[in-house]
Amino acid sequence: MEESTISNDPLDSISSLSPEEVQEKAELVASKWPKLNRQRMIMQGVLFGLFKFSAAINAVALLIIVYFLVSRGWKAINWTFLTQPPIDSMTKGGILPCIVGTICLSLGSLLVAFPIGVASAVYLHEYARPGRLLRLIRLGINNLAGVPSIVFGLFGLAFFVVWLEFGVSILAGSLTLGAMTLPVIIGASEEALRAVPDTYREASLGLGATKWQTIYRVVLPSALPGILTGAILGISRAAGETAPIMFTAAVFYSPSMPSSIFDEIMALPYHIYVLATAGTEIETTRHLQYGTALVLIVLVLGLNLVAIIYRSYLRRRMG
Amino acid sequence: MKTGYKKGKARQRRELAIRVGFFCVALASITTLTLIVVFLFMEGLPIFSKVSVQDFIFGKYWYPTDDPAEFGILALIIASLTVTAVASAISIPLGVMTALYLAEVCSARIREWVKPIVELLAALPSVVIGFFGMVVVAPFLQDIFGAATGLNLFNASLMLAFMSLPTICSISEDAIFSVSKELKEASLALGATHWETIWRVTVPASISGISTAVILGMSRAIGETMVVLMVAGGAAMIPGSLFDPVRPMPASIAAEMAEAPFRDDHYYALFATGIVLFLFTLIFNMVAENISHKYRQVGAATL
Numbered sequence: 061m062e063e064s065t066i067s068n069d070p071l072d073s074i075s076s077l078s079p080e081e082v083q084e085k086a087e088l089v090a091s092k093w094p095k096l097n098r099q100r101m102i103m104q105g106v107l108f109g110l111f112k113f114s115a116a117i118n119a120v121a122l123l124i125i126v127y128f129l130v131s132r133g134w135k136a137i138n139w140t141f142l143t144q145p146p147i148d149s150m151t152k153g154g155i156l157p158c159i160v161g162t163i164c165l166s167l168g169s170l171l172v173a174f175p176i177g178v179a180s181a182v183y184l185h186e187y188a189r190p191g192r193l194l195r196l197i198r199l200g201i202n203n204l205a206g207v208p209s210i211v212f213g214l215f216g217l218a219f220f221v222v223w224l225e226f227g228v229s230i231l232a233g234s235l236t237l238g239a240m241t242l243p244v245i246i247g248a249s250e251e252a253l254r255a256v257p258d259t260y261r262e263a264s265l266g267l268g269a270t271k272w273q274t275i276y277r278v279v280l281p282s283a284l285p286g287i288l289t290g291a292i293l294g295i296s297r298a299a300g301e302t303a304p305i306m307f308t309a310a311v312f313y314s315p316s317m318p319s320s321i322f323d324e325i326m327a328l329p330y331h332i333y334v335l336a337t338a339g340t341e342i343e344t345t346r347h348l349q350y351g352t353a354l355v356l357i358v359l360v361l362g363l364n365l366v367a368i369i370y371r372s373y374l375r376r377r378m379g
Numbered sequence: 380m381k382t383g384y385k386k387g388k389a390r391q392r393r394e395l396a397i398r399v400g401f402f403c404v405a406l407a408s409i410t411t412l413t414l415i416v417v418f419l420f421m422e423g424l425p426i427f428s429k430v431s432v433q434d435f436i437f438g439k440y441w442y443p444t445d446d447p448a449e450f451g452i453l454a455l456i457i458a459s460l461t462v463t464a465v466a467s468a469i470s471i472p473l474g475v476m477t478a479l480y481l482a483e484v485c486s487a488r489i490r491e492w493v494k495p496i497v498e499l500l501a502a503l504p505s506v507v508i509g510f511f512g513m514v515v516v517a518p519f520l521q522d523i524f525g526a527a528t529g530l531n532l533f534n535a536s537l538m539l540a541f542m543s544l545p546t547i548c549s550i551s552e553d554a555i556f557s558v559s560k561e562l563k564e565a566s567l568a569l570g571a572t573h574w575e576t577i578w579r580v581t582v583p584a585s586i587s588g589i590s591t592a593v594i595l596g597m598s599r600a601i602g603e604t605m606v607v608l609m610v611a612g613g614a615a616m617i618p619g620s621l622f623d624p625v626r627p628m629p630a631s632i633a634a635e636m637a638e639a640p641f642r643d644d645h646y647y648a649l650f651a652t653g654i655v656l657f658l659f660t661l662i663f664n665m666v667a668e669n670i671s672h673k674y675r676q677v678g679a680a681t682l
Contacts, residue, residue: 101572104572112480114476115493118500119493122503125507125511179405180404187398187402197409200409203668204412206664207415208656208657208660210604211419211653213632213633214649219414223418271398299504301504302604307637329507336609353506360503360504365499
């Protein structure tokens with residue numbers, strides 16, 4: 061008997077064999093078995109090692125990026141850097157206007173996206189019945205999530221800046237970023253609503269409360285922590301984006317702090333891009349670039365860590 | 380009795396109003412999407428009175444500021460596609476294998492540590508990854524491979540791979556994790572090893588989710604702007620090798636929009652490039668949507 065017969069179907073022609081032959085065949089199978097098993101286990105070990113390796117690459121990539129930015133950026137960070145505006149055509153000084161600008165833009169985008177996002181999620185999860193309309197709305201959300209950031213920039217330029225005549229301003233930038241973070245907030249809020257047990261709703265409805273009273277008094281309060289986690293993730297996304305604000309809110313340099321929402325401003329991500337690619341002083345401002353990048357990732361990763369830790373705390377508490 | 384009845388009526392009316400209100404707000408996403416399409420086309424279509432659609436898409440020369448200007452974005456489209464393809468060649472195997480490790484192989488405790496790492500990787504701002512590619516990876520590539528410039532197709536693809544990896548990883552992990560336990564147990568009980576079970580049962584059962592993940596990852600890569608703007612090199616020509624500088628569509632839009640005169644041919648051409656880019660990601664998303672809708676995981680039936 062060939063080995064292939066063994067691995068494929070050892071019982072194939074067993075009925076036509078005499079007892080001795082069956083015995084012989086069984087011994088053959090038994091003698092090959094340990095080797096075959098060993099091969100299978102080696103195969104599994106090698107592949108699982110490979111999986112582990114790819115997981116490790118993720119961690120290594122994150123570590124390398126953070127390591128380079130921290131090791132080269134921390135020297136640039138001091139009190140002046142964080143509290144002064146740039147001076148000498150941005151070759152010296154600090155990044156205060158950029159920090160203020162990024163905070164304005166991300167809070168502004170949250171102001172736009174949070175109410176709309178949470179209300180959309182409430183409709184989708186609490187009110188909507190399955191059907192063509194629901195599918196259409198979901199299609200809209202999924203495709204909005206997939207629109208490239210630069211296309212949001214173009215849209216913001218054409219719609220908010222030009223058509224609505226907001227000009228290059230905090231308002232136009234916040235609205236553009238808000239449109240971009242909307243799917244993030246909807247997704248997180250819906251997940252939070254899904255985690256509220258149906259028994260809560262039934263108990264409230266059973267006591268005679270209307271649907272809206274149930275949502276307002278029972279469902280939303282229990283989902284609130286999860287919704288807030290989503291809001292934090294939305295802010296961090298908005299804070300790190302560059303392409304949507306390039307044509308709608310950000311400028312190379314502005315000498316004064318913004319005084320109204322119709323002012324244009326500086327922002328951390330755009331500042332990094334400008335310092336690293338434009339002008340003749342690219343090499344001499346390297347330390348400022350590293351410093352700005354470090355401030356930005358501390359802000360963004362910090363917000364994300366808060367959200368991750370808070371979420372795992374919530375999950376543990378829920379059971 | 381009568382007042383109670385009236386009160387109930389009023390309550391019902393209020394409930395209906397609230398319901399309608401929520402419905403209107405829920406339409407915001409699709410309205411925004413529609414507005415995006417309308418304004419892209421409004422600002423992009425005028426270019427086609429100067430250049431035919433065919434010349435625009437298949438034209439090899441992109442000299443928007445010359446006189447006479449040439450608006451052919453073939454080189455930009457090819458650059459976008461090659462960068463995405465090379466990035467996918469790196470990120471798909473890495474992402475799927477990481478997802479398999481997280482969902483199938485590692486212990487719950489390791490999972491608790493590795494998942495946040497993947498999420499943090501996803502959270503890194505693209506401008507920071509672009510900056511890293513410029514100041515760390517580019518000189519490294521120049522030293523190791525002797526490339527003429529470190530800012531090239533390969534560098535951009537590598538950076539993009541690490542941007543789309545978390546997308547691919549977390550969506551496929553969800554899909555793999557949701558394969559029902561009975562299927563896997565049945566396979567193990569028949570004597571299959573853990574790996575054989577993954578390969579013959581778990582992966583086929585979650586293949587629709589994994590494909591969705593892959594397509595969404597590619598969609599993210601093709602639309603990513605800052606990385607290709609800072610790292611790809613910016614030469615608007617059809618690349619001959621992995622180490623040639625390229626100029627993908629998003630980079631072209633981001634770099635030139637500031638200089639293009641308002642409502643000039645160049646401005647319209649950049650919006651038209653935006654339309655092409657938008658259509659690419661729209662197709663990717665529709666395909667992903669279709670796969671996940673049509674081949675929804677229904678346990679054993681998908682095997």
